[in-house]
Amino acid sequence: MxxxxxxxxxxxxxxxxxxxxxxxxxxxxxxxxxxxxxxxxxxxxxxxxxxxxxxxxxxxxxxxxxxxxxxxxxxxxxxxxxxxxxxxxxxxxxxxxxxxxxxxxxxxxxxxxxxxxxxxxxxxxxxxxxxxxxxxxxxxxxxxxxxxxxxxxxxxxxxxxxxxxxxxxxxxxxxxxxxxxxxxxxxxxxxxxxxxxxxxxxxxxxxxxxxxxxxxxxxxxxxxxxxxxxxxxxxxxxxxxxxxxxxxxxxxxxxxxxxxxxxxxxxxxxxxxxxxxxxxxxxxxxxxxxxxxxxxxxxxxxxxxxxxxxTERESLDEETHSFTKQVDSLRGYLDAKDLGSLKPAKAFIKLVTTARRASKDDISKALSSKKNKGILLQLYDILGYAQTKDSHEAVMKSIHLDNENQIEVSERYLWATSFSSQPNPDIAENLLKQYKKLTNIPPKIQETLVLTLGSMAYKLGKLPDKKLHVKIIRDIEETILNNLDYAKGENKFVFFRALKNLHSPSTITVLLNYVTNGTQKEGVLAWKAIKAFGPDLWDERIQSAAVKAFFQLDRKYDSSSRTLAADILIESQPNDRLLEDILNFLIGTDPAYEVKQYANRKIGMLADEDNTIRARVQKIIRKNPKLNNYHGLAPRGLSLALTRRFMSNPYSNGSLVTVQEMKSGIAKRGTVDVVLDKHGFSKELFSVSILYIFIFIWIETIALAQQVRIPLITFLRFVLTRKAVEVAETSVSRRLYTQFPTGHRKLPFQPVSCYNSLDRSMPKYTSADRHYRYQMIFHLDSLK
Structure with missing residues (x-):
């Protein structure tokens, strides 16, 4: 300085x-x-x-x-x-x-x-x-x-x-x-x-x-x-x-x-x-x-x-540290056991900054040092975020994407590259070139590579100078679409996921074609990609296709396609006519009870968050006697959609949005979305797909953690450990009957029903709710 x-x-x-x-x-x-x-x-x-x-x-x-x-x-x-x-x-x-x-x-x-x-x-x-x-x-x-x-x-x-x-x-x-x-x-x-x-x-x-x-x-x-x-x-x-x-x-x-x-x-x-x-x-x-x-x-x-x-740029010689020396001084902060804490986070910031100024030879020296063998994966994380020409060339000198012995380090670098908010278009172009050129890339790396390219192209399109990156974005999109068209069977699935990462409006036509004419699995993946685009891109074509899929107007659809279509319709602020059609569907003759239950819970979740939607739903229910009774709105399945707050401050809110789709008593699809909200604008931070047993634990642990003031990080660590499975496998129902012999009216967390507070004439609890809760509640002793 x-x-x-x-x-x-x-x-x-x-x-x-x-x-x-x-x-x-x-x-x-x-x-x-x-x-x-x-x-x-x-x-x-x-x-x-x-x-x-x-x-x-x-x-x-x-x-x-x-x-x-x-x-x-x-x-x-x-x-x-x-x-x-x-x-x-x-x-x-x-x-x-x-x-x-x-x-x-x-x-x-x-x-x-x-x-x-x-x-x-x-x-x-x-x-x-x-x-x-x-x-x-x-x-x-x-x-x-x-x-x-x-x-x-x-x-x-x-x-x-x-x-x-x-x-x-x-x-x-x-x-x-x-x-x-x-x-x-x-x-x-x-x-x-x-x-x-x-x-x-x-x-x-x-x-x-x-x-x-x-x-x-x-x-x-x-x-x-x-x-x-x-x-x-x-x-x-x-x-x-x-x-x-x-x-x-x-x-x-x-x-x-x-x-x-x-x-x-x-x-x-x-x-x-x-x-x-x-x-x-x-x-x-x-x-x-x-x-x-x-x-x-x-x-x-x-x-x-x-x-x-x-002004002119100054040469700040004293501030330009060697990447190798910086790694040596911070090696103790990069242990894998400490990841996710403040100490390595500070080290990452320093090393990313240094890596962006470092030369290719300097970075190569750090990657080849035997002292850094134990933190090599963390170094690839850092270099994936740095994304300079020298850092990428040093990494490509150290690893080869077609080497089966380097799958772990290759995937680690590609993951970090896909997460960076400032993707380098030259690196995206180089990775695309390798994807096209190398014929013997292991399937795992090939999958990660194409997903990374989709993510990088999307973020390049969000930068202020996006007009400069039109060519590489178009090349990546064409590569994904061409491979999707060429692939057969399950080999197509990865390209649907890449399109989900890409978020390109020009791919909507292709995705809707798979919704209509593809296999059931292809249709589900296409809907997932479309849903990821967000409400801003859900135009009339998508709305029309969602109506056809949800109500099965042109053919039979997989239940997951129908629930995803329901998500799009309900989250798009439907007009009164469409909202009434969805509510009337709940009392229709369609035998897909889990789809009905999912739509029921989804509307209830949004009604709890938005007073305007709540008033509209109440108005529709009260004017229809067939809807406004226990028979019409009683839960008939185990599918659910609910939200729980994990963060609230004057500036923004954070919610865990849990979605569970059931079929024949078995979980078919389950996700937990971490959603941030500020002044009515919502943005999904990330989404986690979870196993059936974890869905139960996740939902109830949030509520119970709130009751006993357990920190969220403690809750998250618990859910992701073996202990969660061990708790779930115990005789939960027997212990609950001992503690709460009169039923779950005394439970710290009341059952979630989308219409509990909409009309006083409706019952608050049902036998189905009670049975469901006994299966999901677990004892808090294991959290100590």
Whole structure:
């Protein structure tokens, strides 16, 4: 880091220089040191009669720039520093509205935040090499508030160059009200100017972007990091409107997780340029601006180079750690037994960042080291997320997808690659090429590879620059569709799953064809792929096909196809007519009781969550005597659909949505979806298919864990251990009869019935419910 070289800090004053390196980086962003969102804003303005930077005048200012960083809570203490300096702006030449400004940044000084500071603001002076850097005057061609050129001394370091670009950006001023596009050290921004008085104007900056600014855009709405920024700059001229009396730039940036907004950090900055004095100076005699620049160059003995206001990337040698050395230092944090805890998570973040900067040889050295044999799978996880050209080439040098002895490591790398939110299109292209070229890939790797390609293509299509990836996305889609058409029998199944990962609207026609004309299993897989697309893509074609499948209007369908079609119809906010048809289906003559029961539970689950749907369902039931009675709505099967909250906060909710489809008393399909919800918008985080015995345990354990306040992680660990099976195999019913001899009215968890609270005339409990509950409840002693 730049400041890491500049600052010599005693341990008594700061924990370590590296602990403040992040703050120095942010301040570098602020003044144009490097790339980031916290940059000095440009501002100024003008009303009629304002004439800034009159030729032959020199104005002295005091610059005070502060950066503070803290959590998004008022109770937390911030950390940070500020730099002050003296600035002299000389207008040495003029031609019409074009002026040549000579600017000197004198005596920059660093102050750091310290508990030992005697002043209320908590800052004390601190020595740094900032005072020793080569610091020469620089030139700026200024016309009507726009900076046409900036010229800096050739011998200056990049850090000082960026510092001066950041300051120069302050002087880019629109001399009238309105909205304009500006390019400065912040990048390309939209600047809006508003007049406050005859001498004061306020500039607001927004939508700042830069090609050199690295920003991660996670396509997942809940897992991305959002940023709220507020940038204003107040410019005030003196009463004569001939010079800037002050510039005050304030920025406030808050980064937060949408799923839990109190997990956030805040960066605040303030830059104040205050007038000190002014004097008259000699005007250069030159016919053109080029001659004026040449004259200053000879007088000062400097060679100037023309630059733009955009900052330059710095070489941060001290921050570029070797991947091999980083792995050595963090090896103890990567044990398989610790995965899923905080310790390896922190190590993963550091190693992914390092891997993205590392060379191919450096990564290859780490993969081939015997010391890393025990953590090799974790290294492939990390490299799968890193997804750089060098990291991928190093992995492909280490493993071969057609090697049966490397199935585990190959699958581990492909899994990690598919999970990354920032897929590399070049890696996707290389994997697709290998999929087509290699003829002897083991079936397991081949399956994982095609699923990975589908996932990568979907995420590439969600990125802001998705138009650049159209070709590779199309190639992957064509490959999957061609293989689906070519494959026979069960070999087709993996390509249906790949289409589910792909989420491509252009594949809907193909999937609907398999729904209508394919085998029962192909139809079920096609419906699963369509359901994964989400309500936004469930158009009229899908709605029509779902109606035909659920009600079997054109042919007989597999029960799983019918329940999946029911999911689509019910989750698509059906109109009153369709909702009434589905409810009337419950009292129809169709012998598929489990399909009826599933639809019953699904509607009940949504009615519990949405008062509007509840009111609509109640209205339909009450106006139909055949529906509004025990015979019409009594449970006739064991299929179910229910939801249980595992997380609730002011910003979002998390639910476990459990679906169980039964047939002839045996579980046919069972899933648990982890769903996040924020302001009415829901997003599935992941889905788990579970065995029949685990469905029972999962449902009741959630409820019982809530009653006895068992942490969710304890519950999850329990469900996924052998002990769950052991508990399920005990004489559960006998123990329950002993504890609850009067039935389950005293159970801590009441039976779930979709219409229990819809109409008081309906019975709350049924014999079927009671029998079902006795089969599912287990004793909590095993959770201790």
């Amino acid at each position: 730049f400041f890491k070289k500049l600052v010599k800090c005693p341990n008594k004053m700061l924990p370590s220089i590296s602990s403040y390196s992040f703050l120095y980086t942010l301040f570098a962003w602020l003044l144009g040191f490097c790339y980031g969102f916290v940059l000095l804003s440009s501002a100024a303005g003008h009303n009629a009669g304002v004439r800034l930077f009159d030729v032959g005048s020199a104005v002295s200012y005091k610059l005070h720039s502060t950066l503070l960083f803290d959590e998004n809570e008022e109770s937390t203490k911030d950390v940070g520093f500020y730099i002050d300096a003296d600035v002299v702006i000389e207008a040495v030449w003029e031609n019409d509205e074009q002026r040549l400004l000579k600017i000197e940044l004198k005596s920059p000084r660093l102050h750091i935040k310290s508990r030992k500071a005697p002043t209320p603001d908590g800052f004390i002076p601190h020595w740094s090499k900032l005072e020793e850097l080569t610091n020469k005057p620089f030139l700026m061609v200024w016309k009507n508030g726009k900076i046409e050129k900036i010229l800096l001394a050739k011998t200056e370091e990049v850090s000082m160059v960026n510092l001066k670009k950041g300051f120069a950006s302050l002087l880019q001023i629109q001399l009238s009200e309105g909205t304009v596009d500006e390019t400065d050290a912040s990048g390309k921004c939209t600047a809006t100017y508003t007049s406050q008085s005859s001498t004061k104007i306020v500039k607001t900056k927004s939508n700042c972007t830069s090609d050199d600014f690295y920003r991660v855009n996670n396509p997942h709405e809940f897992l991305r990091v959002n940023r709220n920024s507020f940038i204003t700059v107040e410019y005030e001229a003196d009463s004569s409107k001939t010079y800037l009396n002050s510039i005050v730039a304030r920025e406030n940036h808050v980064m937060y997780l949408p799923i839990k907004e109190d997990i956030a950090c805040r960066v605040k900055s303030e830059q104040i340029l205050s007038y000190v004095s002014s004097e008259k100076i000699r005007i250069l005699e030159a016919s053109t601006v080029e001659e004026a620049i040449e004259s200053i160059s000879k007088t000062e003995g400097l060679i100037f180079t023309q630059e733009t206001l955009l």
